Amino acid sequence: MIVPTMAEMMAQGKQPEILFWVGAAGSYDDRAKKITRAFVKILHAAKVDFAVLGTEETSTGDVAKRAGNEMLFQMQAMMNIEVLNSYEIKTIVTADPHSFNTLKNEYPELGGNYKVYHHTQYISKLIKEGRLTLSSKKLNNKNVTFHDPCYLGRANGEFESPRDIIKKLGTKYTEMKRSKSTALCCGAGGAQMFKDAEKGNKEINVLRTEDAIEVNPEIIATACPYCNTMMTDGVKVKEKEKTIQVLDIAELIANANEL
Amino acid sequence: MQYIPNILFAILLIVGAGFFIKNIKKIIRNIKLGKSIDRTDNKSERWRNMINIALGQSKMVRRPVAGILHIIVYVGFIIINIEVIEIILDGLLGTHRLFAPLGGFYSFLIGSFEILAFLVLVSVTIFWIRRMVVRIPRFWNKEMKGFPKNDALYILYFEMILMSLFLLMNAFDINLQNLESPHYIKAGAFPISQFIAPLFAGIAEGSLIIFERTAWWIHIIGIFIFLNYLYYSKHLHILLAFPNTFYANLELKGKFKNNSTVTEEVKLMLDPDADPYAMPEENPDAEIEKFGASDVADLNWVQLMNAYTCTECGRCTSVCPANLTGKELSPRNIMMKTRDRLEEVGKNIDKNGEFKDDNKQLLNDYITPEELWACTTCNACVEECPINIDPLSIIMDMRQFLVMEQSAAPQELNMMMTNIENNGAPWQYNQMDRLNWKDEE
Numbered sequence: 039m040i041v042p043t044m045a046e047m048m049a050q051g052k053q054p055e056i057l058f059w060v061g062a063a064g065s066y067d068d069r070a071k072k073i074t075r076a077f078v079k080i081l082h083a084a085k086v087d088f089a090v091l092g093t094e095e096t097s098t099g100d101v102a103k104r105a106g107n108e109m110l111f112q113m114q115a116m117m118n119i120e121v122l123n124s125y126e127i128k129t130i131v132t133a134d135p136h137s138f139n140t141l142k143n144e145y146p147e148l149g150g151n152y153k154v155y156h157h158t159q160y161i162s163k164l165i166k167e168g169r170l171t172l173s174s175k176k177l178n179n180k181n182v183t184f185h186d187p188c189y190l191g192r193a194n195g196e197f198e199s200p201r202d203i204i205k206k207l208g209t210k211y212t213e214m215k216r217s218k219s220t221a222l223c224c225g226a227g228g229a230q231m232f233k234d235a236e237k238g239n240k241e242i243n244v245l246r247t248e249d250a251i252e253v254n255p256e257i258i259a260t261a262c263p264y265c266n267t268m269m270t271d272g273v274k275v276k277e278k279e280k281t282i283q284v285l286d287i288a289e290l291i292a293n294a295n296e297l
Numbered sequence: 298m299q300y301i302p303n304i305l306f307a308i309l310l311i312v313g314a315g316f317f318i319k320n321i322k323k324i325i326r327n328i329k330l331g332k333s334i335d336r337t338d339n340k341s342e343r344w345r346n347m348i349n350i351a352l353g354q355s356k357m358v359r360r361p362v363a364g365i366l367h368i369i370v371y372v373g374f375i376i377i378n379i380e381v382i383e384i385i386l387d388g389l390l391g392t393h394r395l396f397a398p399l400g401g402f403y404s405f406l407i408g409s410f411e412i413l414a415f416l417v418l419v420s421v422t423i424f425w426i427r428r429m430v431v432r433i434p435r436f437w438n439k440e441m442k443g444f445p446k447n448d449a450l451y452i453l454y455f456e457m458i459l460m461s462l463f464l465l466m467n468a469f470d471i472n473l474q475n476l477e478s479p480h481y482i483k484a485g486a487f488p489i490s491q492f493i494a495p496l497f498a499g500i501a502e503g504s505l506i507i508f509e510r511t512a513w514w515i516h517i518i519g520i521f522i523f524l525n526y527l528y529y530s531k532h533l534h535i536l537l538a539f540p541n542t543f544y545a546n547l548e549l550k551g552k553f554k555n556n557s558t559v560t561e562e563v564k565l566m567l568d569p570d571a572d573p574y575a576m577p578e579e580n581p582d583a584e585i586e587k588f589g590a591s592d593v594a595d596l597n598w599v600q601l602m603n604a605y606t607c608t609e610c611g612r613c614t615s616v617c618p619a620n621l622t623g624k625e626l627s628p629r630n631i632m633m634k635t636r637d638r639l640e641e642v643g644k645n646i647d648k649n650g651e652f653k654d655d656n657k658q659l660l661n662d663y664i665t666p667e668e669l670w671a672c673t674t675c676n677a678c679v680e681e682c683p684i685n686i687d688p689l690s691i692i693m694d695m696r697q698f699l700v701m702e703q704s705a706a707p708q709e710l711n712m713m714m715t716n717i718e719n720n721g722a723p724w725q726y727n728q729m730d731r732l733n734w735k736d737e738e
């Protein structure tokens with residue numbers, strides 16, 4: 039697929055409308071790469087002039103910070119800010135709520151000031167501006183529920199954009215008991231993604247998947263690559279992978295609009 | 298001789314209030330052991346938070362049953378305190394029902410106090426049932442053993458006794474008023490105690506006076522004991538909830554603070570013009586900055602105030618994903634342990650004049666790394682706390698100490714961080730492969 043990089047843009051003397059921040063999971067993780075590609079298809083469909091940093095992108099440092107390594111976080115942040123500022127980036131869109139949160143909230147103090155959107159927010163904006171129309175045929179009346187990513191919902195107060203999109207797709211939407219500001223974490227945050235859980239009597243992702251199963255979804259919609267992994271694993275543990283799909287909102291749209 | 302009760306009362310008042318003030322000073326001193334943090338911005342939003350969350354209890358009613366009962370007890374507590382003003386003045390002046398000349402309004406006041414006292418009695422009984430009979434799980438977590446469990450019950454019993462005494466006192470008073478006993482002027486309305494009063498009809502006037510006086514004295518002594526018990530109890534929140542909500546973090550929950558010392562260092566490291574061999578400026582007085590927190594004095598004063606304010610309600614723990622899945626971590630316990638350690642440090646200072654090393658600290662001796670590493674930083678605890686306590690900030694500061702001062706992260710996290718250093722991603726992938734996704738599928 040056509041994915042211009044900032045370096046290429048610069049060589050042509052062009053400045054894209056947005057920078058798409060892909061994030062480590064979106065770049066390397068096989069499951070998350072599908073989400074990345076789905077989002078690029080949407081950007082193309084809406085004729086958004088975008089670019090990525092490509093090999094110039096590196097970890098935001100978010101996970102290092104949550105693990106307690108402030109030094110490594112700030113090193114990463116400052117390196118990224120240098121690159122971003124040299125390209126005079128104004129607007130960043132990312133499908134990873136963790137990158138979203140740190141770019142938006144923690145980079146400004148270090149010299150990185152950008153307008154940062156989570157992809158669900160940006161898609162909502164495209165819809166509002168009439169640049170993207172969602173087709174409600176394919177997912178019509180599908181039972182869908184949505185798992186709020188902590189770093190999009192509670193951490194940044196964004197609850198509506200993902201829900202609006204899901205509803206616009208013609209789905210039959212059901213809210214989980216714990217949702218929005220009281221949503222339960224998938225278990226990946228705070229660097230847990232990269233380590234085994236402490237001793238306990240259950241895995242957090244299984245508990246969260248049970249929350250979802252309670253409302254009988256055909257699709258569990260996610261908006262974070264890490265949540266997606268966690269919920270997918272949870273569905274497997276519960277042996278429901280035949281009846282329940284775990285899909286990112288970008289993938290829902292790409293499916294519905296047959297992109 | 299006739300002034301003996303007045304004098305006794307004055308002594309009681311001075312001792313009761315004196316102890317209370319002494320303890321409050323101690324709390325302030327202990328809170329000030331924390332590092333400074335500026336929370337004076339945005340005054341209007343801070344006032345609004347205090348009024349909505351502490352005074353208006355807006356976050357309490359997210360759990361409606363407990364919330365509404367709590368508001369009844371709280372409103373009762375405040376309003377009945379107006380009556381305590383009269384009681385104190387009566388005690389000092391040797392008067393009885395000093396405010397009676399207010400007439401109809403006085404009757405209205407006493408009538409309202411009675412109804413409130415009754416409602417408080419009912420609410421507190423329901424609280425007790427929820428705790429002891431229904432056994433709501435958050436009241437029975439591991440950390441709720443021994444004093445924390447009893448503390449909650451003591452207060453419930455206290456409230457029950459105080460409210461009953463108030464109503465009993467009035468019931469005796471009604472009988473004395475009916476007997477037209479001198480001193481017991483006809484005043485007040487007694488919507489509740491009028492039903493208790495008939496029980497004591499026919500008792501001789503002398504005995505009634507003794508009963509009435511006894512109830513009166515136990516009631517006011519009870520109030521002084523309650524006041525001074527606060528210091529030892531989770532019930533400090535009735536005072537501290539106000540400053541606590543005022544000084545709470547106003548930033549988005551996802552925004553964690555950046556350490557400015559680190560920023561300076563990183564800037565130097567990345568600055569191509571910096572002389573790598575330059576000696577840092579010698580400043581023998583400069584303390585070497587310690588990253589993160591291993592003891593209470595490394596936390597900021599708002600975090601320490603949080604610890605004193607915690608009501609031990611366990612709402613945070615009841616939504617914590619780690620705790621719900623049986624991990625050792627409980628955000629409530631993080632707050633309780635911080636307070637316990639702070640108290641220990643405070644006693645150490647009381648004894649030695651200044652803090653003498655006791656070979657203990659918050660980390661390990663109270664809060665274990667196992668607890669700290671179980672946190673997903675999901676902010677559910679922060680969101681849930683009815684008085685805006687932030688257990689997560691303490692967890693993060695302590696993690697920072699573990700990683701930056703002790704390199705004591707779990708092995709897998711060390712690998713993750715090494716990967717970020719080497720190839721800019723938490724996994725071992727080649728930086729040059731970052732864009733491969735565009736040609737796959």
Ligand code: SF4
Binds near residue numbers: 613616619626628677
């Ligand atoms: S932030 Fe940590 S302590 Fe608080 S609820 Fe989430 S996992 Fe538990």
Ligand code: SF4
Binds near residue numbers: 610632
């Ligand atoms: S931190 Fe807040 S929610 Fe948790 S026990 Fe204390 S008062 Fe309750």
